[in-house]
Amino acid sequence: MINIIGLGYIGLPTALMMASHGLDIIGTDYNKELVDTLNEGRTTFKEKGLEHLFKSAVDAGITFTTEYQTTDTYIISVPTPYDKFSKKVDAKYVINAVKEVMKVCIEGAVVVIESTISPGTIEKYIRPEIEKSGFKTGKDIHLVHAPERIIPGNMVYELCHNSRTIGADEKEVGEKVKEYYASFCQGEIVVTDIRTAEMSKVVENTFRAVNIAFANELAKICRHDEMDVYEIIRICNMHPRVNILQPGPGVGGHCISVDPWFLVGDYPSLAKVIDESMKTNDSMPDFVLNRIYEIMKKRGLNDITRVGLYGLAYKENVDDIRESPTLQLLESQERHLANGLKVYDPFVTKRVVANQYDTLDEFLEAVDMVVIMVGHSEIKENVHKLEKKIVLDTRNILGLADSYKL
Numbered sequence: 001m002i003n004i005i006g007l008g009y010i011g012l013p014t015a016l017m018m019a020s021h022g023l024d025i026i027g028t029d030y031n032k033e034l035v036d037t038l039n040e041g042r043t044t045f046k047e048k049g050l051e052h053l054f055k056s057a058v059d060a061g062i063t064f065t066t067e068y069q070t071t072d073t074y075i076i077s078v079p080t081p082y083d084k085f086s087k088k089v090d091a092k093y094v095i096n097a098v099k100e101v102m103k104v105c106i107e108g109a110v111v112v113i114e115s116t117i118s119p120g121t122i123e124k125y126i127r128p129e130i131e132k133s134g135f136k137t138g139k140d141i142h143l144v145h146a147p148e149r150i151i152p153g154n155m156v157y158e159l160c161h162n163s164r165t166i167g168a169d170e171k172e173v174g175e176k177v178k179e180y181y182a183s184f185c186q187g188e189i190v191v192t193d194i195r196t197a198e199m200s201k202v203v204e205n206t207f208r209a210v211n212i213a214f215a216n217e218l219a220k221i222c223r224h225d226e227m228d229v230y231e232i233i234r235i236c237n238m239h240p241r242v243n244i245l246q247p248g249p250g251v252g253g254h255c256i257s258v259d260p261w262f263l264v265g266d267y268p269s270l271a272k273v274i275d276e277s278m279k280t281n282d283s284m285p286d287f288v289l290n291r292i293y294e295i296m297k298k299r300g301l302n303d304i305t306r307v308g309l310y311g312l313a314y315k316e317n318v319d320d321i322r323e324s325p326t327l328q329l330l331e332s333q334e335r336h337l338a339n340g341l342k343v344y345d346p347f348v349t350k351r352v353v354a355n356q357y358d359t360l361d362e363f364l365e366a367v368d369m370v371v372i373m374v375g376h377s378e379i380k381e382n383v384h385k386l387e388k389k390i391v392l393d394t395r396n397i398l399g400l401a402d403s404y405k406l
Protein backbone atom coordinates (compact mmCIF):
# COMPACT_ATOMS: atom_id res chain seq x y z
CA MET A 1 0.00 0.00 0.00
CA ILE A 2 1.20 3.52 -0.79
CA ASN A 3 0.42 6.25 1.72
CA ILE A 4 0.22 9.65 0.00
CA ILE A 5 0.81 12.47 2.46
CA GLY A 6 -0.71 15.85 1.54
CA LEU A 7 -3.90 15.97 -0.53
CA GLY A 8 -3.59 19.39 -2.12
CA TYR A 9 -3.22 20.51 -5.73
CA ILE A 10 -0.60 17.85 -6.51
CA GLY A 11 -1.08 15.12 -3.90
CA LEU A 12 -4.77 14.64 -4.56
CA PRO A 13 -4.66 14.17 -8.36
CA THR A 14 -1.60 11.93 -8.01
CA ALA A 15 -3.34 9.77 -5.38
CA LEU A 16 -6.49 9.54 -7.51
CA MET A 17 -4.54 8.68 -10.63
CA MET A 18 -2.57 5.91 -8.91
CA ALA A 19 -5.70 4.48 -7.26
CA SER A 20 -7.67 4.45 -10.48
CA HIS A 21 -4.78 2.59 -12.14
CA GLY A 22 -4.91 -0.28 -9.70
CA LEU A 23 -2.47 0.76 -6.95
CA ASP A 24 -3.51 0.38 -3.32
CA ILE A 25 -3.64 4.01 -2.07
CA ILE A 26 -4.50 5.69 1.23
CA GLY A 27 -4.41 9.49 1.24
CA THR A 28 -3.46 11.31 4.44
CA ASP A 29 -3.88 15.00 5.20
CA TYR A 30 -3.73 16.76 8.57
CA ASN A 31 -6.62 19.01 7.56
CA LYS A 32 -9.69 17.22 8.92
CA GLU A 33 -12.13 19.42 7.04
CA LEU A 34 -10.46 18.54 3.73
CA VAL A 35 -10.44 14.82 4.56
CA ASP A 36 -14.13 14.99 5.59
CA THR A 37 -15.03 16.70 2.31
CA LEU A 38 -13.27 13.99 0.30
CA ASN A 39 -14.90 11.25 2.37
CA GLU A 40 -18.28 12.86 1.70
CA GLY A 41 -17.56 12.35 -2.00
CA ARG A 42 -16.66 15.92 -2.98
CA THR A 43 -13.43 17.24 -4.52
CA THR A 44 -11.71 20.17 -2.84
CA PHE A 45 -10.80 22.32 -5.84
CA LYS A 46 -11.89 22.82 -9.43
CA GLU A 47 -9.85 21.23 -12.18
CA LYS A 48 -10.74 19.85 -15.59
CA GLY A 49 -11.35 16.07 -15.37
CA LEU A 50 -10.84 15.89 -11.59
CA GLU A 51 -14.44 14.92 -10.71
CA HIS A 52 -14.37 12.00 -13.10
CA LEU A 53 -10.98 10.85 -11.86
CA PHE A 54 -12.20 11.16 -8.26
CA LYS A 55 -15.16 8.87 -8.94
CA SER A 56 -13.04 6.19 -10.57
CA ALA A 57 -10.50 6.32 -7.70
CA VAL A 58 -13.26 5.99 -5.10
CA ASP A 59 -14.71 3.05 -7.04
CA ALA A 60 -11.23 1.52 -7.05
CA GLY A 61 -11.12 1.76 -3.24
CA ILE A 62 -9.04 4.85 -2.36
CA THR A 63 -9.58 6.06 1.22
CA PHE A 64 -8.75 9.36 2.96
CA THR A 65 -7.70 9.87 6.55
CA THR A 66 -5.85 12.23 8.88
CA GLU A 67 -3.68 9.35 10.15
CA TYR A 68 -0.27 8.34 8.84
CA GLN A 69 -0.29 4.66 7.84
CA THR A 70 2.15 1.87 8.64
CA THR A 71 3.42 0.72 5.27
CA ASP A 72 6.51 0.43 3.05
CA THR A 73 5.97 3.33 0.62
CA TYR A 74 5.16 7.00 1.20
CA ILE A 75 4.75 9.86 -1.26
CA ILE A 76 5.01 13.23 0.45
CA SER A 77 3.34 16.11 -1.37
CA VAL A 78 2.98 18.90 1.17
CA PRO A 79 3.51 22.64 0.54
CA THR A 80 6.97 24.19 0.49
CA PRO A 81 6.47 27.89 1.07
CA TYR A 82 9.42 30.22 0.82
CA ASP A 83 10.61 32.71 3.33
CA LYS A 84 9.96 36.12 1.76
CA PHE A 85 12.97 37.74 3.45
CA SER A 86 15.73 35.15 3.02
CA LYS A 87 14.21 33.90 -0.29
CA LYS A 88 14.97 30.39 0.92
CA VAL A 89 12.70 27.38 0.91
CA ASP A 90 10.84 26.73 4.13
CA ALA A 91 10.90 22.95 4.35
CA LYS A 92 9.08 22.71 7.68
CA TYR A 93 6.01 20.88 6.31
CA VAL A 94 8.15 18.33 4.49
CA ILE A 95 10.33 17.83 7.57
CA ASN A 96 7.26 17.38 9.80
CA ALA A 97 5.76 14.88 7.38
CA VAL A 98 9.03 12.91 7.30
CA LYS A 99 9.16 12.92 11.13
CA GLU A 100 5.62 11.54 11.29
CA VAL A 101 6.43 8.89 8.69
CA MET A 102 9.46 7.79 10.74
CA LYS A 103 7.14 7.09 13.69
CA VAL A 104 4.99 4.57 11.80
CA CYS A 105 6.89 3.21 8.79
CA ILE A 106 8.29 -0.28 8.51
CA GLU A 107 12.02 -0.89 8.11
CA GLY A 108 13.18 -0.65 4.51
CA ALA A 109 10.42 1.83 3.61
CA VAL A 110 10.73 4.07 0.55
CA VAL A 111 10.02 7.75 1.20
CA VAL A 112 9.32 9.73 -1.96
CA ILE A 113 9.40 13.51 -1.67
CA GLU A 114 7.21 14.94 -4.44
CA SER A 115 7.01 18.52 -3.10
CA THR A 116 9.21 21.05 -4.89
CA ILE A 117 12.28 21.76 -2.78
CA SER A 118 15.37 23.86 -3.34
CA PRO A 119 18.39 21.93 -4.57
CA GLY A 120 20.20 20.46 -1.57
CA THR A 121 17.19 20.33 0.77
CA ILE A 122 17.21 16.55 1.03
CA GLU A 123 20.90 16.47 1.91
CA LYS A 124 20.74 19.44 4.30
CA TYR A 125 17.46 18.81 6.11
CA ILE A 126 15.65 15.60 5.23
CA ARG A 127 18.44 13.02 5.46
CA PRO A 128 19.70 14.34 8.83
CA GLU A 129 16.13 14.28 10.15
CA ILE A 130 15.77 10.61 9.21
CA GLU A 131 19.13 9.70 10.70
CA LYS A 132 18.17 11.57 13.90
CA SER A 133 15.28 9.14 14.24
CA GLY A 134 17.82 6.30 14.35
CA PHE A 135 17.41 5.10 10.75
CA LYS A 136 20.19 4.80 8.21
CA THR A 137 19.24 6.12 4.76
CA GLY A 138 20.08 3.71 1.97
CA LYS A 139 19.52 0.82 4.38
CA ASP A 140 16.54 1.29 6.74
CA ILE A 141 14.93 4.08 4.74
CA HIS A 142 15.27 4.72 1.00
CA LEU A 143 14.99 8.32 -0.10
CA VAL A 144 13.58 9.40 -3.46
CA HIS A 145 12.71 12.77 -5.02
CA ALA A 146 10.02 12.65 -7.72
CA PRO A 147 9.00 16.24 -8.56
CA GLU A 148 5.82 16.79 -10.55
CA ARG A 149 5.49 18.82 -13.73
CA ILE A 150 1.73 19.17 -14.21
CA ILE A 151 0.19 22.50 -15.03
CA PRO A 152 -2.93 23.71 -13.18
CA GLY A 153 -5.75 23.90 -15.71
CA ASN A 154 -4.58 20.76 -17.52
CA MET A 155 -3.41 18.60 -14.64
CA VAL A 156 -5.20 15.37 -15.41
CA TYR A 157 -4.02 15.26 -19.01
CA GLU A 158 -0.46 16.25 -18.09
CA LEU A 159 -0.25 13.68 -15.28
CA CYS A 160 -0.73 10.98 -17.90
CA HIS A 161 1.38 12.48 -20.67
CA ASN A 162 4.30 14.51 -19.26
CA SER A 163 7.67 12.91 -18.87
CA ARG A 164 8.98 12.77 -15.29
CA THR A 165 12.21 12.69 -13.30
CA ILE A 166 12.93 10.39 -10.38
CA GLY A 167 15.99 11.01 -8.25
CA ALA A 168 17.11 8.22 -5.93
CA ASP A 169 20.17 7.22 -3.89
CA GLU A 170 19.98 3.70 -5.29
CA LYS A 171 19.11 2.93 -8.90
CA GLU A 172 16.99 -0.15 -8.00
CA VAL A 173 14.85 1.95 -5.67
CA GLY A 174 14.44 4.59 -8.39
CA GLU A 175 13.36 1.87 -10.83
CA LYS A 176 10.84 0.50 -8.33
CA VAL A 177 9.26 3.93 -7.82
CA LYS A 178 9.31 4.46 -11.59
CA GLU A 179 6.96 1.45 -11.88
CA TYR A 180 4.37 3.14 -9.65
CA TYR A 181 4.36 6.27 -11.81
CA ALA A 182 4.50 4.23 -15.02
CA SER A 183 1.16 2.66 -14.02
CA PHE A 184 -0.51 5.83 -15.34
CA CYS A 185 2.21 7.96 -16.94
CA GLN A 186 2.84 7.44 -20.65
CA GLY A 187 5.70 9.94 -20.77
CA GLU A 188 9.37 9.02 -20.45
CA ILE A 189 10.48 8.55 -16.83
CA VAL A 190 14.16 9.32 -16.24
CA VAL A 191 15.87 7.86 -13.17
CA THR A 192 18.73 9.98 -11.87
CA ASP A 193 20.25 11.09 -8.57
CA ILE A 194 18.43 13.20 -5.99
CA ARG A 195 20.42 16.41 -6.43
CA THR A 196 19.90 16.39 -10.22
CA ALA A 197 16.16 15.83 -9.79
CA GLU A 198 15.89 18.70 -7.28
CA MET A 199 17.83 21.07 -9.51
CA SER A 200 16.02 20.12 -12.75
CA LYS A 201 12.62 20.87 -11.25
CA VAL A 202 13.61 24.34 -10.07
CA VAL A 203 15.48 25.11 -13.30
CA GLU A 204 12.42 24.31 -15.44
CA ASN A 205 10.28 26.82 -13.59
CA THR A 206 13.13 29.34 -13.57
CA PHE A 207 13.44 29.07 -17.35
CA ARG A 208 9.77 29.99 -17.70
CA ALA A 209 10.02 32.83 -15.16
CA VAL A 210 12.99 34.38 -16.98
CA ASN A 211 11.25 34.02 -20.34
CA ILE A 212 8.07 35.71 -19.02
CA ALA A 213 10.22 38.46 -17.47
CA PHE A 214 11.77 39.10 -20.88
CA ALA A 215 8.29 39.53 -22.38
CA ASN A 216 7.29 41.81 -19.50
CA GLU A 217 10.40 43.92 -19.97
CA LEU A 218 9.64 44.23 -23.69
CA ALA A 219 6.12 45.37 -22.79
CA LYS A 220 7.58 48.16 -20.65
CA ILE A 221 10.05 49.21 -23.37
CA CYS A 222 7.29 49.23 -25.99
CA ARG A 223 4.92 51.20 -23.74
CA HIS A 224 7.63 53.82 -23.28
CA ASP A 225 7.63 54.59 -27.02
CA GLU A 226 4.08 53.50 -27.90
CA MET A 227 5.09 50.41 -29.89
CA ASP A 228 2.89 47.32 -30.22
CA VAL A 229 4.63 44.66 -28.14
CA TYR A 230 2.24 41.92 -29.23
CA GLU A 231 2.85 42.49 -32.91
CA ILE A 232 6.59 42.62 -32.29
CA ILE A 233 6.51 39.33 -30.35
CA ARG A 234 4.32 37.74 -33.04
CA ILE A 235 6.78 38.70 -35.76
CA CYS A 236 9.86 37.66 -33.74
CA ASN A 237 8.30 34.28 -32.98
CA MET A 238 8.16 33.57 -36.71
CA HIS A 239 11.93 33.13 -36.49
CA PRO A 240 12.58 29.39 -36.13
CA ARG A 241 14.74 29.80 -33.02
CA VAL A 242 12.81 32.52 -31.18
CA ASN A 243 9.95 31.73 -28.82
CA ILE A 244 9.01 34.69 -26.62
CA LEU A 245 6.24 34.20 -24.06
CA GLN A 246 3.44 36.69 -23.39
CA PRO A 247 3.65 39.75 -21.15
CA GLY A 248 1.02 39.95 -18.46
CA PRO A 249 -0.09 41.69 -15.24
CA GLY A 250 2.38 39.67 -13.17
CA VAL A 251 3.31 36.11 -12.39
CA GLY A 252 1.37 34.16 -9.80
CA GLY A 253 0.82 30.62 -8.66
CA HIS A 254 2.89 28.65 -6.23
CA CYS A 255 5.58 27.60 -8.70
CA ILE A 256 6.96 30.09 -11.18
CA SER A 257 6.64 33.03 -8.82
CA VAL A 258 8.37 31.11 -6.01
CA ASP A 259 10.83 28.40 -7.14
CA PRO A 260 13.35 30.70 -8.90
CA TRP A 261 13.81 32.58 -5.62
CA PHE A 262 15.33 29.39 -4.17
CA LEU A 263 18.27 29.81 -6.55
CA VAL A 264 18.57 33.53 -5.77
CA GLY A 265 18.43 32.75 -2.04
CA ASP A 266 21.11 30.05 -2.26
CA TYR A 267 23.38 31.71 -4.85
CA PRO A 268 22.86 35.45 -4.38
CA SER A 269 26.09 36.46 -6.10
CA LEU A 270 25.63 34.08 -9.04
CA ALA A 271 21.91 34.10 -9.88
CA LYS A 272 21.88 37.64 -11.32
CA VAL A 273 19.65 37.22 -14.38
CA ILE A 274 17.20 35.22 -12.30
CA ASP A 275 17.11 37.86 -9.56
CA GLU A 276 16.42 40.69 -12.03
CA SER A 277 13.80 38.60 -13.84
CA MET A 278 11.90 37.91 -10.63
CA LYS A 279 11.99 41.61 -9.75
CA THR A 280 10.66 42.48 -13.21
CA ASN A 281 7.78 40.01 -12.86
CA ASP A 282 7.03 41.27 -9.35
CA SER A 283 6.89 44.85 -10.64
CA MET A 284 4.07 44.12 -13.09
CA PRO A 285 1.06 44.59 -10.76
CA ASP A 286 2.38 48.10 -9.98
CA PHE A 287 2.90 48.72 -13.69
CA VAL A 288 -0.77 47.84 -14.26
CA LEU A 289 -1.85 50.10 -11.41
CA ASN A 290 0.03 53.00 -13.00
CA ARG A 291 -1.56 52.15 -16.33
CA ILE A 292 -5.01 52.27 -14.70
CA TYR A 293 -4.37 55.76 -13.30
CA GLU A 294 -2.94 56.91 -16.65
CA ILE A 295 -6.00 55.69 -18.59
CA MET A 296 -8.41 57.11 -16.00
CA LYS A 297 -6.76 60.51 -16.40
CA LYS A 298 -6.86 60.29 -20.19
CA ARG A 299 -10.56 59.36 -20.16
CA GLY A 300 -11.59 61.86 -17.47
CA LEU A 301 -12.62 59.12 -15.06
CA ASN A 302 -11.82 60.20 -11.52
CA ASP A 303 -13.76 57.73 -9.43
CA ILE A 304 -11.65 54.64 -8.65
CA THR A 305 -14.75 52.87 -7.33
CA ARG A 306 -15.99 52.76 -10.94
CA VAL A 307 -12.99 50.64 -11.95
CA GLY A 308 -13.18 46.84 -11.75
CA LEU A 309 -10.59 44.08 -11.90
CA TYR A 310 -11.77 41.02 -13.80
CA GLY A 311 -10.08 37.93 -12.33
CA LEU A 312 -8.63 37.02 -8.95
CA ALA A 313 -7.10 33.64 -9.80
CA TYR A 314 -3.43 33.60 -10.80
CA LYS A 315 -4.28 32.48 -14.33
CA GLU A 316 -7.11 31.47 -16.65
CA ASN A 317 -9.74 28.87 -15.77
CA VAL A 318 -8.39 27.88 -12.34
CA ASP A 319 -9.61 28.83 -8.86
CA ASP A 320 -6.12 29.05 -7.32
CA ILE A 321 -5.37 32.55 -5.97
CA ARG A 322 -1.92 31.91 -4.51
CA GLU A 323 0.44 34.84 -5.30
CA SER A 324 -2.16 36.12 -7.74
CA PRO A 325 -1.25 39.37 -9.57
CA THR A 326 -4.70 40.79 -8.69
CA LEU A 327 -4.03 40.29 -4.97
CA GLN A 328 -0.58 41.85 -5.41
CA LEU A 329 -2.13 44.83 -7.18
CA LEU A 330 -4.74 45.31 -4.45
CA GLU A 331 -2.03 45.13 -1.76
CA SER A 332 -0.02 47.72 -3.60
CA GLN A 333 -3.04 49.99 -3.88
CA GLU A 334 -3.65 49.68 -0.14
CA ARG A 335 -0.04 50.67 0.50
CA HIS A 336 -0.87 53.89 -1.35
CA LEU A 337 -3.72 54.30 1.13
CA ALA A 338 -6.32 53.95 -1.56
CA ASN A 339 -8.91 51.32 -2.15
CA GLY A 340 -12.24 50.92 -3.83
CA LEU A 341 -11.35 48.85 -6.88
CA LYS A 342 -14.10 46.33 -7.56
CA VAL A 343 -13.28 42.69 -8.19
CA TYR A 344 -14.94 39.67 -9.76
CA ASP A 345 -13.85 36.14 -10.63
CA PRO A 346 -16.25 33.39 -11.71
CA PHE A 347 -13.96 30.74 -10.21
CA VAL A 348 -13.48 32.39 -6.82
CA THR A 349 -16.78 32.22 -5.00
CA LYS A 350 -15.39 32.64 -1.47
CA ARG A 351 -15.01 36.23 -0.17
CA VAL A 352 -11.31 36.98 -0.26
CA VAL A 353 -11.16 40.74 -0.84
CA ALA A 354 -13.34 43.77 -0.27
CA ASN A 355 -15.73 44.85 -3.04
CA GLN A 356 -15.99 41.38 -4.52
CA TYR A 357 -18.91 40.56 -6.81
CA ASP A 358 -20.76 37.29 -7.42
CA THR A 359 -21.88 37.64 -11.04
CA LEU A 360 -20.43 39.16 -14.17
CA ASP A 361 -23.55 41.23 -14.80
CA GLU A 362 -23.62 42.80 -11.31
CA PHE A 363 -19.91 43.51 -11.58
CA LEU A 364 -20.21 45.18 -14.98
CA GLU A 365 -23.20 47.19 -13.77
CA ALA A 366 -21.00 48.66 -11.02
CA VAL A 367 -18.05 49.81 -13.15
CA ASP A 368 -17.16 52.03 -16.12
CA MET A 369 -13.67 50.65 -16.63
CA VAL A 370 -12.77 46.94 -16.68
CA VAL A 371 -9.21 45.71 -16.24
CA ILE A 372 -8.81 42.18 -17.56
CA MET A 373 -6.35 40.56 -15.16
CA VAL A 374 -7.14 36.95 -16.07
CA GLY A 375 -8.26 35.50 -19.41
CA HIS A 376 -10.97 33.14 -18.15
CA SER A 377 -13.10 31.63 -20.96
CA GLU A 378 -16.16 33.34 -19.44
CA ILE A 379 -15.02 36.83 -20.42
CA LYS A 380 -13.94 35.72 -23.88
CA GLU A 381 -17.46 34.35 -24.41
CA ASN A 382 -19.03 37.58 -23.13
CA VAL A 383 -16.90 40.20 -24.89
CA HIS A 384 -20.06 41.88 -26.22
CA LYS A 385 -20.95 42.87 -22.63
CA LEU A 386 -17.88 45.13 -22.57
CA GLU A 387 -19.05 47.26 -25.51
CA LYS A 388 -19.70 50.45 -23.55
CA LYS A 389 -16.82 50.05 -21.09
CA ILE A 390 -13.31 51.41 -21.04
CA VAL A 391 -11.22 48.21 -21.18
CA LEU A 392 -7.60 47.62 -20.18
CA ASP A 393 -6.81 44.15 -21.54
CA THR A 394 -3.56 43.22 -19.74
CA ARG A 395 -3.63 39.72 -21.26
CA ASN A 396 -4.39 40.83 -24.82
CA ILE A 397 -7.05 38.15 -25.16
CA LEU A 398 -10.23 39.97 -26.13
CA GLY A 399 -9.35 41.20 -29.61
CA LEU A 400 -11.18 44.50 -29.00
CA ALA A 401 -9.91 47.17 -31.37
CA ASP A 402 -10.39 50.06 -28.92
CA SER A 403 -9.17 48.41 -25.70
CA TYR A 404 -6.06 49.61 -23.91
CA LYS A 405 -3.10 47.24 -23.54
CA LEU A 406 -0.25 46.89 -21.05
Ligand code: SAJ
Pocket: 116, 148, 149, 150, 151, 152, 204, 205, 208, 212, 245, 246, 247, 248, 249, 250, 251, 252, 253, 254, 255, 256, 257, 314, 315, 316
Ligand atom coordinates in the same frame (compact mmCIF):
# COMPACT_ATOMS: atom_id res chain seq x y z
N1 SAJ B 1 2.29 33.81 -17.50
C1 SAJ B 1 2.55 34.98 -18.21
N2 SAJ B 1 2.93 34.89 -19.52
C2 SAJ B 1 3.07 33.70 -20.14
C3 SAJ B 1 2.81 32.51 -19.43
C4 SAJ B 1 2.43 32.59 -18.11
O1 SAJ B 1 2.45 36.09 -17.67
O2 SAJ B 1 3.40 33.71 -21.33
C5 SAJ B 1 1.87 33.87 -16.09
C6 SAJ B 1 0.54 33.20 -15.80
O3 SAJ B 1 -0.53 34.03 -16.06
C7 SAJ B 1 0.69 32.87 -14.31
C8 SAJ B 1 2.17 32.55 -14.18
O4 SAJ B 1 2.79 33.13 -15.31
O5 SAJ B 1 0.37 33.97 -13.49
C9 SAJ B 1 2.49 31.08 -14.11
O6 SAJ B 1 1.63 30.33 -14.95
P1 SAJ B 1 2.09 29.13 -15.89
O7 SAJ B 1 0.89 28.67 -16.60
O8 SAJ B 1 3.25 29.51 -16.70
O9 SAJ B 1 2.67 28.03 -14.88
P2 SAJ B 1 2.12 27.38 -13.49
O10 SAJ B 1 2.76 28.10 -12.36
O11 SAJ B 1 0.66 27.22 -13.49
O12 SAJ B 1 2.79 25.90 -13.61
C10 SAJ B 1 4.20 25.77 -13.71
C11 SAJ B 1 4.54 24.84 -14.88
N3 SAJ B 1 5.98 24.91 -15.17
C12 SAJ B 1 6.45 25.14 -16.41
O13 SAJ B 1 5.72 25.34 -17.36
C13 SAJ B 1 7.92 25.13 -16.58
C14 SAJ B 1 4.13 23.41 -14.53
O14 SAJ B 1 4.56 22.52 -15.53
C15 SAJ B 1 4.75 22.99 -13.18
O15 SAJ B 1 4.34 21.68 -12.80
C16 SAJ B 1 4.24 23.97 -12.13
O16 SAJ B 1 4.69 25.27 -12.47
C17 SAJ B 1 4.77 23.54 -10.77
O17 SAJ B 1 4.01 22.95 -9.98
O18 SAJ B 1 5.97 23.70 -10.49
